[in-house]
Amino acid sequence: MPLDFKxxxxxxxxxxxxxxxxxxxxxxxxxxxSTDYLRGFRxxxxxLAEFSFENxxxxxxxxxxxxxxxxxxxxxxxxEISKRNGISAEKKRKKCIPIVRQLNLSLNHQITKPKFxxxxxxxxxxxxxxxxxxxMLQHTPKEFLEYFMSKISLADRDARIALNKINENPALAFFxxxxxxxxxxxxxxxxxxxxxxxxxxxYQTIKYELFIVRDLEEHRALMEQFYLKHYQxxxxxx
Amino acid sequence: xxxxxxxxxxxxxxxxxxxxxVQPTAVVKSILDKISFPFFYSHINExxxxxxxLFLELLDENFDExxxxxxxxxxxxxxxxxxxxxxxxxxxxETKSKTEKAIRNVMREWHKNLAKARAKYLLDNLPNEDRLE
Numbered sequence: 001m002p003l004d005f006k007x008x009x010x011x012x013x014x015x016x017x018x019x020x021x022x023x024x025x026x027x028x029x030x031x032x033x034s035t036d037y038l039r040g041f042r043x044x045x046x047x048l049a050e051f052s053f054e055n056x057x058x059x060x061x062x063x064x065x066x067x068x069x070x071x072x073x074x075x076x077x078x079x080e081i082s083k084r085n086g087i088s089a090e091k092k093r094k095k096c097i098p099i100v101r102q103l104n105l106s107l108n109h110q111i112t113k114p115k116f117x118x119x120x121x122x123x124x125x126x127x128x129x130x131x132x133x134x135x136m137l138q139h140t141p142k143e144f145l146e147y148f149m150s151k152i153s154l155a156d157r158d159a160r161i162a163l164n165k166i167n168e169n170p171a172l173a174f175f176x177x178x179x180x181x182x183x184x185x186x187x188x189x190x191x192x193x194x195x196x197x198x199x200x201x202x203y204q205t206i207k208y209e210l211f212i213v214r215d216l217e218e219h220r221a222l223m224e225q226f227y228l229k230h231y232q233x234x235x236x237x238x
Numbered sequence: 239x240x241x242x243x244x245x246x247x248x249x250x251x252x253x254x255x256x257x258x259x260v261q262p263t264a265v266v267k268s269i270l271d272k273i274s275f276p277f278f279y280s281h282i283n284e285x286x287x288x289x290x291x292l293f294l295e296l297l298d299e300n301f302d303e304x305x306x307x308x309x310x311x312x313x314x315x316x317x318x319x320x321x322x323x324x325x326x327x328x329x330x331x332e333t334k335s336k337t338e339k340a341i342r343n344v345m346r347e348w349h350k351n352l353a354k355a356r357a358k359y360l361l362d363n364l365p366n367e368d369r370l371e
Binding site for chain 1: 279282290291294295297298303306310313314316317320
């Protein structure tokens with residue numbers, strides 16, 4: 001697990017495995033074939049698409065080899081639903097659920113199992129949508145999750161905001177939705193109050209201290225130092 | 239440069255001034271005196287930096303993209319001066335004052351050149367008939 005991702009989770013009091021599970025749950029086969037926007041689903045689905053654009057597999061997916069006609073039928077049905085007017089994106093997504101289930105059942109799974117072991121003690125459940133995307137794009141869950149995590153760096157985010165060099169980053173956009181409460185319904189109890197207060201105090205001032213640092217690399221490196229320092233204090237206090 | 243400022247005192251501020259018997263003008267003056275990039279960026283671990291934080295916060299909220307490209311090199315030079323003199327530490331009284339002086343020089347040049355650039359921009363954008371040949 002990349003350090004920057006762990007840092008981001010600690011700063012926002014999130015459990016990494018819960019973030020990853022929420023991410024998996026928001027990958028949507030329907031969204032991959034539609035242009036609608038659905039909070040969370042669009043960002044998660046686009047993260048996978050972005051990775052597969054950068055790492056295209058040209059060969060046909062072996063998972064669909066035996067049931068090609070059925071796969072095509074499912075894709076057609078989903079596209080047909082996605083084009084309907086007068087119903088909400090959420091309703092369309094729900095209408096696609098039975099199709100997605102059937103499609104996943106028909107696949108000859110090559111790279112996914114229903115469960116994904118993050119480590120010995122942590123299991124992630126892979127939903128139908130996520131498995132279909134993995135099988136069709138021919139990337140393992142591990143590849144996708146690693147890509148998602150690799151795109152999340154608070155230091156990079158802050159440096160880009162400060163220097164007005166924001167780039168498109170669906171993984172980060174998804175993470176920010178989680179920090180705002182997506183996929184969470186319990187209240188977070190803050191156990192490391194003092195370290196947390198120190199972090200917030202310094203966070204408020206560092207961006208002004210770094211106003212004169214206009215180089216992206218340099219700005220990012222200084223923010224990395226800042227986050228690392230507070231990460232170490234915060235985990236000590238947990 | 240002088241300026242006159244007339245404003246209704248906000249209620250909370252007025253109340254505090256009354257309670258502690260502080261002149262509103264004294265408050266304004268104490269803030270204005272401390273707003274300074276040369277001081278702020280050379281006296282990293284000292285008190286008296288809050289007014290400049292306040293100013294930077296205001297800049298952050300009213301960010302003007304247009305001139306930022308012009309301003310960037312000067313901000314970089316301030317950063318260079320800080321790095322060269324303080325080397326990542328908080329500095330000694332001598333290095334602090336050296337840094338402050340270096341930043342002050344950059345500020346002066348920055349201000350002068352920006353004034354020129356603005357005048358040129360105005361002149362270049364005059365309608366034809368008004369242009370002095």
